[in-house]
Amino acid sequence: MTTSIAIDGPAGAGKSTIAKMLAEKMNFTYLDSGAMYRAVTLCALNKDIDLNNIEKLSELVKNLEIDVEYKNNEFKIYADNNEITNKIRSDKVDKNVSTIAQIKIIRDELVEKQREIARQKNIVMDGRDIGTRVLPNAEYKFYITATVHERAVRRYQDIINRGENNKDFQEVKDEIERRDKIDSNRKYSPLKKAEDAIEIDTTNLNKKEVLTKILHIIKKGE
Ligand code: C5P
Helix, strand or coil: CCCEEEEECCCCCCHHHHHHHHHHHHCCEEEEHHHHHHHHHHHHHHCCCCCCCHHHHHHHHHHCCEEEEEECCEEEEEECCEECCCHHHCHHHHHHHHHHCCCHHHHHHHHHHHHHHHHHCCEEEEECCHHHHHCCCCCEEEEEECCHHHHHHHHHHHHHHCCCCCCCHHHHHHHHHHHHHHHHHCCCCCCCCCCCCEEEECCCCCHHHHHHHHHHHHHHHC
């Protein structure tokens, strides 16, 4: 039996940073489920597939080999053996990923892959539907939030730190709000706090404080 920790929440809440720190502390593997939706989106865009063409997208996701790797605290993702870890963070993928993630057949395929990975190793998995759908029996479930303003500030800072000074703050904030709206209102597995998830508002907390909170909760449950 493996142990799973689910971390869900809206865009830019810091899920992946916290999930990686937690995975390191617990000596678990880490899966960024959003990266899988991004990988399908990138491949669809590269192949010029019309994002309304469900049949073509379904064929794409069924034939695409997505591999993930988590080593030395670094998460990597591959599509048909090509590493695409950085490419999936492009503006174009950002703009289209939530559209792709609404499609049932794509979700069904990716959820199956995510469950398969969780069966093999102790895992921290982050996303939007991990606690509600992918791993409803996860031992621990967290729902990480922050105000939209704070999430936009953090995203904007990330962009500046990467030296990609190509967007202004308002654009970053609008993009986060747009994605949250689609993710929360879609028909299949919308972004939602699982009933048994513990919500942590990180607006006024730094990464270390969030991690300490989570570790405290996990220790109490042991
Ligand atoms: O986590 P990240 O922001 O990279 O996710 C990108 C997008 O992938 C989300 O905005 C959402 O549309 C989709 N996603 C999802 N279910 C997940 C993870 C991500 O629908 N479990």
